[in-house]
Amino acid sequence: MRTPEEYFSDLKKMKKNVYVGGEKVGRDDLRLMPGMNVMKTTFALALNPDWEGVMTAKSSLTGKKINRFTHLPQNPWDLMQKQKMIRLAATRVGGCIQRCMGQDAIVALSIATKEMDEEYGTEYHKRFMAYLRAYQERDLAGACAQTDTKGDRSKRPHEQEDPDAYVHIVEEKSDGIIVRGAKVSITMAPVADEIIVVPTRALTEKDRDYAVAFAIPADWERIRLITRPAGLRERKKFKCPYAEMGVAESVVVFDNAFIPMERVFMCGEWQFGRRLALLFADSHRFSYTGCKAAVSDILCGATALVAEANNIERTSHLREKLSEFVGIGELAYAAGIAAAVYGEETSSGTFFPNLIYSNIGRRLMGENIYHEFNILTEIAGGLAVTLPFEDDFLAEETKKDLEKYIIRNPKISYEDAHRCWRLIENIAASDMACWYQIAGVHGGGSPIMETITLNIEVDYESKKNIAKYLAGINEELDQSKELKTKPVPLEP
Numbered sequence: 001m002r003t004p005e006e007y008f009s010d011l012k013k014m015k016k017n018v019y020v021g022g023e024k025v026g027r028d029d030l031r032l033m034p035g036m037n038v039m040k041t042t043f044a045l046a047l048n049p050d051w052e053g054v055m056t057a058k059s060s061l062t063g064k065k066i067n068r069f070t071h072l073p074q075n076p077w078d079l080m081q082k083q084k085m086i087r088l089a090a091t092r093v094g095g096c097i098q099r100c101m102g103q104d105a106i107v108a109l110s111i112a113t114k115e116m117d118e119e120y121g122t123e124y125h126k127r128f129m130a131y132l133r134a135y136q137e138r139d140l141a142g143a144c145a146q147t148d149t150k151g152d153r154s155k156r157p158h159e160q161e162d163p164d165a166y167v168h169i170v171e172e173k174s175d176g177i178i179v180r181g182a183k184v185s186i187t188m189a190p191v192a193d194e195i196i197v198v199p200t201r202a203l204t205e206k207d208r209d210y211a212v213a214f215a216i217p218a219d220w221e222r223i224r225l226i227t228r229p230a231g232l233r234e235r236k237k238f239k240c241p242y243a244e245m246g247v248a249e250s251v252v253v254f255d256n257a258f259i260p261m262e263r264v265f266m267c268g269e270w271q272f273g274r275r276l277a278l279l280f281a282d283s284h285r286f287s288y289t290g291c292k293a294a295v296s297d298i299l300c301g302a303t304a305l306v307a308e309a310n311n312i313e314r315t316s317h318l319r320e321k322l323s324e325f326v327g328i329g330e331l332a333y334a335a336g337i338a339a340a341v342y343g344e345e346t347s348s349g350t351f352f353p354n355l356i357y358s359n360i361g362r363r364l365m366g367e368n369i370y371h372e373f374n375i376l377t378e379i380a381g382g383l384a385v386t387l388p389f390e391d392d393f394l395a396e397e398t399k400k401d402l403e404k405y406i407i408r409n410p411k412i413s414y415e416d417a418h419r420c421w422r423l424i425e426n427i428a429a430s431d432m433a434c435w436y437q438i439a440g441v442h443g444g445g446s447p448i449m450e451t452i453t454l455n456i457e458v459d460y461e462s463k464k465n466i467a468k469y470l471a472g473i474n475e476e477l478d479q480s481k482e483l484k485t486k487p488v489p490l491e492p
């Protein structure tokens with residue numbers, strides 16, 4: 001496993017292909033550091049003995065100890081450890097741990113490549129597993145590029161006015177393929193070693209060229225990352241872990257890029273477009289039952305802390321509001337546990353979470369994210385957005401005023417009160433606040449996407465049959481299938 005320093009040193013060696021604010025920059029650009037710090041945390045925690053078995057796992061390919069972010073879950077226990085890892089690690093970085101993106105992509109490809117081989121006699125699985133072996137051994141971090149620019153939402157890829165609205169194959173050669181198009185909203189691309197590309201939607205025969213999946217180093221020839229980093233205003237004196245973290249989303253442009261065949265994992269199998277797209281999305285929705293529970297933990301903790309600063313800790317409305325965070329976060333986490341326990345083994349051996357529980361967990365969080373921020377805002381009061389800058393707390397002329405007037409609860413020191421309010425400003429009224437709100441709604445798929453999956457997966461007719469039985473319309477209620485449903489053993 002790599003150390004955080006080794007990871008950073010490898011990244012610094014990459015070719016310059018990142019553009020920020022109109023400038024071509026290296027991976028050591030300061031605006032990329034907050035996202036890089038999140039990624040470094042995933043390497044540091046894996047080397048910490050306290051996190052053994054949570055951040056680490058035994059590789060199903062080599063039997064060696066690996067970072068769990070490079071692991072393919074093999075049973076429900078593995079899935080629960082993954083969920084726990086994401087939740088705990090997310091609280092260290094203030095929310096999004098980012099590296100799950102690559103893990104969900106490798107999970108999806110391990111399953112889809114096997115199924116394509118079974119259907120068409122292709123050799124994608126062997127090829128992908130060889131890639132994965134190196135991925136695990138080199139302890140790589142992958143970004144997943146799924147979301148296409150999509151153009152007109154009412155049209156399929158082949159119907160779009162601009163054929164590049166979805167990433168597609170331009171040419172097939174004996175040793176590889178040429179691809180063109182762009183993926184948008186791609187988290188962590190400039191701080192990732194690899195970019196893993198999968199389709200974004202169901203495809204028809206006419207969309208054949210859009211059925212493409214591959215993985216390439218993030219600085220590959222003819223690939224440009226147009227990046228929007230988000231972070232917090234730099235602290236001068238009152239430094240803290242939260243202020244060191246951030247993200248970076250990119251438009252990833254594939255400008256007739258050549259992808260060598262050993263890195264191509266789908267090439268024209270349009271029938272599997274939907275399957276592969278959903279395998280990534282559903283695995284990622286399961287990941288959200290870990291990280292969104294952490295976002296609830298953070299918002300709940302910040303609300304409790306600011307209530308103490310306001311000296312309103314004993315009010316009954318506060319206790320009621322704090323319990324709402326728990327009601328949302330723990331319910332989503334419980335959905336993740338249920339998704340693990342009622343998951344299923346795929347023909348590849350990768351264990352996959354249950355779709356219904358993963359989707360209800362993610363949708364619950366997506367629908368409640370603004371409500372959770374609202375609770376924090378209500379308890380914090382307006383200072384969250386009107387707090388003077390840190391510089392004013394440090395400047396000779398204004399320091400004394402602010403030190404005196406920031407204190408509300410006499411039991412809290414000036415410095416702790418200031419740190420508390422600064423954190424509340426960072427969490428509730430910053431670029432990152434907006435990022436977490438919109439990521440909460442759309443990341444992993446907007447609530448409508450979960451609804452679509454649920455409407456496919458749930459058998460509403462069987463529920464109607466319950467009503468028919470209770471109404472006396474049907475005499476019998478056949479529940480033989482439900483009676484046989486049982487969770488799989490946690491460990492094989």
Ligand SMILES: Cc1cc2nc3c(=O)[nH]c(=O)nc-3n(C[C@H](O)[C@H](O)[C@H](O)COP(=O)(O)OP(=O)(O)OC[C@H]3O[C@@H](n4cnc5c(N)ncnc54)[C@H](O)[C@@H]3O)c2cc1C
Nearest residue numbers: 101144145146147185186187438439442443444445446448
């Ligand atoms: C912070 C953040 C990070 C992200 N990181 C990544 C990443 O790392 N990798 C990645 O691949 N993607 C990433 N995404 C993209 C994310 O998966 C998408 O935002 C999400 O799937 C919604 O797609 P969209 O943004 O294209 O919205 P749209 O597809 O435009 O959807 C907007 C709305 O259109 C309607 N709509 C669209 N399609 C349908 C339909 N078929 N049926 C009914 N209604 C529909 C719905 O009302 C939907 O809510 C990220 C997004 C965010 C916000």
